[in-house]
Amino acid sequence: MRTALILLFLLALAAMPGALLPQRNLNAPKTAEYIAEYGWWGRLLDRLQFFDVYSSVWFSAIYLLLMVSLVGCLLPRSLDYVRSMRARPVLTPRNLARMPHYRRAELPGGADDVLATAKSRLRGWRTSERTEAEGTRTISAERGYLRETGNLVFHFGMLGLIVAFALGKMFSYEGQVIVHADGSQFCNSGIFAYDSFNPGLRVDGTGLNPFCVKVDSFEAEYTDVGQPVSYEADLGYQSGEDLESGTWRPYHLEVNEPLRTAGDRVYLLGHGFAPTFTVTFPDGSVRTQSVQWRPVDQQTLLSEGATKFDPPGVTDTAQRRERQLAITGLFAPTAALQGKVLTSVDPRLTNPAVAVDVLRGDLNSDRSQSIFEVDRSMVDSGRLERVARENLDVGETITLDDGTTVRFDGVRNWVSLQVSHDPTQGWVLGFAVAMLLGLAASLLIKRRRLWIRVAPAAESDGERHTVVEVGGLARTDQAGYGEEFTRIAGDLLSRDRKAR
Numbered sequence: 001m002r003t004a005l006i007l008l009f010l011l012a013l014a015a016m017p018g019a020l021l022p023q024r025n026l027n028a029p030k031t032a033e034y035i036a037e038y039g040w041w042g043r044l045l046d047r048l049q050f051f052d053v054y055s056s057v058w059f060s061a062i063y064l065l066l067m068v069s070l071v072g073c074l075l076p077r078s079l080d081y082v083r084s085m086r087a088r089p090v091l092t093p094r095n096l097a098r099m100p101h102y103r104r105a106e107l108p109g110g111a112d113d114v115l116a117t118a119k120s121r122l123r124g125w126r127t128s129e130r131t132e133a134e135g136t137r138t139i140s141a142e143r144g145y146l147r148e149t150g151n152l153v154f155h156f157g158m159l160g161l162i163v164a165f166a167l168g169k170m171f172s173y174e175g176q177v178i179v180h181a182d183g184s185q186f187c188n189s190g191i192f193a194y195d196s197f198n199p200g201l202r203v204d205g206t207g208l209n210p211f212c213v214k215v216d217s218f219e220a221e222y223t224d225v226g227q228p229v230s231y232e233a234d235l236g237y238q239s240g241e242d243l244e245s246g247t248w249r250p251y252h253l254e255v256n257e258p259l260r261t262a263g264d265r266v267y268l269l270g271h272g273f274a275p276t277f278t279v280t281f282p283d284g285s286v287r288t289q290s291v292q293w294r295p296v297d298q299q300t301l302l303s304e305g306a307t308k309f310d311p312p313g314v315t316d317t318a319q320r321r322e323r324q325l326a327i328t329g330l331f332a333p334t335a336a337l338q339g340k341v342l343t344s345v346d347p348r349l350t351n352p353a354v355a356v357d358v359l360r361g362d363l364n365s366d367r368s369q370s371i372f373e374v375d376r377s378m379v380d381s382g383r384l385e386r387v388a389r390e391n392l393d394v395g396e397t398i399t400l401d402d403g404t405t406v407r408f409d410g411v412r413n414w415v416s417l418q419v420s421h422d423p424t425q426g427w428v429l430g431f432a433v434a435m436l437l438g439l440a441a442s443l444l445i446k447r448r449r450l451w452i453r454v455a456p457a458a459e460s461d462g463e464r465h466t467v468v469e470v471g472g473l474a475r476t477d478q479a480g481y482g483e484e485f486t487r488i489a490g491d492l493l494s495r496d497r498k499a500r
Helices: 002-020 028-047 057-086 111-121 146-171 241-245 317-322 376-380 425-444 481-492
Strands: 101-108 126-131 137-143 173-180 184-187 196-199 211-222 228-239 249-254 259-261 264-280 286-290 294-297 302-309 324-332 335-338 341-344 353-361 384-393 397-399 405-421 448-456 465-474
Touching: 002 057, 057 146, 101 481, 111 137, 111 448, 111 465, 111 481, 146 425, 173 184, 173 211, 173 264, 211 264, 211 405, 228 241, 228 259, 228 264, 249 264, 264 302, 264 324, 286 302, 286 405, 317 324, 324 341, 324 405, 341 353, 353 405, 376 384, 384 397, 384 405, 448 481, 465 481
Parallel strands: none
Antiparallel strands: 101 465, 126 137, 137 448, 173 196, 173 405, 184 211, 211 228, 228 249, 259 264, 264 286, 264 405, 294 302, 302 324, 324 353, 335 341, 353 384, 397 405, 448 465
16 A cells, blocks of 8 residues: 555656646647757757656556556455455454443343344344353444445546556547538548547557538637637537438537537637638639638737648649749738737737738648648748738738739638547546545445343342443544444443443
8 A cells, every 4th residue: 555655646746747848749839849948958858758748658657557556455455355244243352341432231131132122223234143151142243344345446446547547548539620610521531631630559540430520600709808708619410320311410519518429529629710812813713712820829819821822724843833822921800000010909800801921932832831831941942932912901902923813802710629539438437436436435434343242130129130231442533433332322221220
């Protein structure tokens, strides 16, 4: 038990870096920023796995040792518990007067009458009747064994919780995806459908639970000072037979009220905006795109991003890479100017505007890159040049030097969804409830013992008399047994003539 307590303390201590430092699996950009900011100290913490605490070698070692320690602690205690449950209550002590609780009385009647009354009163107790020398008869009674049962249930629940968490780490997965709130769909068909995906140790991204979600609309409510009150999205979803029949079932999704389907949970994390741009090329071809931009200010939802276009009708790769377009900059849902700099003063969509740079050249689109920005190396090398800069309200247009026009058409909402799958969630809940019930039993139930010794007394008036001694002992330090003993002794000695 001492070893288990030390390991529990070490586990709590080892979890502290996970709460105080950014974790790579939750926020990789912030982790990289932290390492860069703190230099050699950040790199040292990274080598020691302080940014991947819960998957680190040292945290896993403590976790495993705690499980082994609990097993080593519980096994002998369980065997002792089984033996004590099968054993008879202990013998009645020779001198009951030395017990913390003691009563003695001489009652009329024989020992059989007294013992019958005692057995009736002690119904529910574990009892054992014995006969001592000179015909003295005794009853040994015990109660409160559920206290130790609760103790064992608590510790087995803790062990089960540890095992369930470990299995959950192996077979669970979690992914985030951005979906436009205009009837756009997301299907849980593979990791390629996600913007970010965190698989368990035994999850390879195949065989995910199939379901689809369609986001029809989104609404956000704010206070007068721009603080969010609620996010709500109207969804349609398909799973199981609905995928074959094409049936969409409605669901109203809110923060902390996930959609549960196909064994997964779909959470609403947040939202943002996707500006819509229409580009008309010199040959008359028209391209329109709405690409999500990333909020850089959570209070006003001022956002930044990049919407990228390939020139139409160009099949030659070299020519295509010389004439690609990117519209980058800032989007403000409620626009205001600080000098000539666009900013936002409110997260609500009341006065949308953009401040854009139009870049032309090689976007290096064959290389994997963020959808929210362009490859800066292309700008630094001169292969991607800025050809226009302008602030635009809805409906306004920029005309480039080659006759290409860029129009800001408006904005759409997008929502950020998180899909979580944990097959051990029910087990975790069950073990947690078992721990609470076991803890309650171990704290509230009192372990106590009671002994009754009945011996015949000398006949002084021609009637039979019996000397009855009652002793009690609490096996725990909890108060309250004195009152219970007094009640039991009073019932047994209710015909007391010479009680003391």
